[in-house]
Amino acid sequence: MAPIYPAFAVNNSGHLQVSDGLHSIYYEDCGRSTGTPILFLHGGPGGGIEDSDRQYFDPSHYRSILFDQRGCGKSSPPASIEDNTTWHLVSDIEALREHLNIEKWIVFGGSWGSTLTLAYSEKYPERCLGLIMRGIFTLRREELEWFYQKGADMLFPDYFEPYKAMIPAEERGDMMKAYYKRLTGDNEELRLKCASAWSTWENATSKLVVDPAYIAKADDPKWALAFARIENHFFVNGGWMRDGQLIEEAYKIKHLPIIIVQGRYDVVCPAKTSWELYKALGGKENNNVEYIIIDDVGHSAHEVKVEQALVDAADRFKSIKA
Structure with missing residues (x-):
C-alpha cells in the first residue's frame, strides 16, 4: 500500500x-x-x-x-x-x-x-x-447518542468523565442539548471550557491507541471553539x-x-x-x-x-x- x-x-x-x-x-x-x-x-x-x-x-x-x-x-x-x-x-x-x-x-x-x-x-x-x-x-440520532450520550463511554470511561463533568447531573439526560446551551451562551469562560471538553473527548477516541499529541489540538481555543460549537449546532439540529x-x-x-x-x-x-x-x-x-x-x-x-x-x-x- x-x-x-x-x-x-x-x-x-x-x-x-x-x-x-x-x-x-x-x-x-x-x-x-x-x-x-x-x-x-x-x-x-x-x-x-x-x-x-x-x-x-x-x-x-x-x-x-x-x-x-x-x-x-x-x-x-x-x-x-x-x-x-x-x-x-x-x-x-x-x-x-x-x-x-x-x-x-x-x-x-x-x-x-x-x-x-x-x-x-x-x-x-x-x-x-x-x-x-x-x-x-x-x-x-442513534449514532450521535452512541458517542455523546451512552455507548462509547463504556470503552473510554476515563476520557468521558471530564466531558460529562462539565454538565450538572440534572441536565445529563441530553448531553448535546446541555452543551449547546453553554457553547452558544454569553459566558465566554464557560463557552471555552465546554469547547475544550467536547473537543478533547472526540480527539481522545479518534485513534486505536490514544494519542496525546492529537488530544492537544483541543488546547487551541480558536480551533476548539469552532469545532465544538459548529459540530454541536449541527448535531442538535439533526443535520436538518x-x-x-x-x-x-x-x-x-x-x-x-x-x-x-x-x-x-x-x-x-x-x-x-x-x-x-x-x-x-x-x-x-x-x-x-x-x-x-x-x-x-x-x-x-x-x-x-x-x-x-x-x-x-x-x-x-x-x-x-x-
Whole structure:
C-alpha cells in the first residue's frame, strides 16, 4: 500500500463569498491544473483543512480542491453558526464548482466529510465522477447518542468523565442539548471550557491507541471553539435532515464508482453505519461499490493504514476521466 504523497504547494487560493455579506469560504486549488478534479471535504463539522490533506492525491494527475467550510479554518466569520447548515454547505460546494469552472469531480470525504459527500452526491449525482469515503457518519440520532450520550463511554470511561463533568447531573439526560446551551451562551469562560471538553473527548477516541499529541489540538481555543460549537449546532439540529435520510436515498448514487474505507475499531463512527450504507448501495451485488474494512485501526484518517488505503483508493480512481 502506498504512503501519502510528499508535501507540495498550493497553486492558487482565495476566498469565495457564499452568502449575503456574511460567509466567505477559503479554498485551495492544488496539483495539476488540467488534471482530474477531486474535491476534499474535511471533518467535524467545524474542523478545517490541513496541509497534509492534499497529500492523498497524486499532484501529477489530480487537480485537488480543498476548502474550509463555513465558520472553519480561514473562512470567515470564525465559529459562526448563523446560516450554517448541511444544505448551506451543499450549496457552497456547488458555488465553488461553478467558480472554478469544473464540470464534474470525484468527491472525497471522511467522518463528517462522508456525511457531506453523501448529502452533496445524492442532490447532485450528475456532478460526481465517483466517491471515496472513510469512517461513515450519517448523522442519525442513534449514532450521535452512541458517542455523546451512552455507548462509547463504556470503552473510554476515563476520557468521558471530564466531558460529562462539565454538565450538572440534572441536565445529563441530553448531553448535546446541555452543551449547546453553554457553547452558544454569553459566558465566554464557560463557552471555552465546554469547547475544550467536547473537543478533547472526540480527539481522545479518534485513534486505536490514544494519542496525546492529537488530544492537544483541543488546547487551541480558536480551533476548539469552532469545532465544538459548529459540530454541536449541527448535531442538535439533526443535520436538518430526516433521521436516516442519507442511507434511505443512497439509491440515487448506486451507479457511481464508490470506495468505502472503515476502521474495524472506529469508536467515533462505528462500522455498523458503513455496513448499512454499503448494503443500501447494493452490497456485493453492486460491482460499482467496494467496502474495505481495516482490522487494526480506529477512526482517524491519520493512522498509517488508513492513509495508505485512502491513497490507494485515489490512485485506483485515476482511471476515471473527467
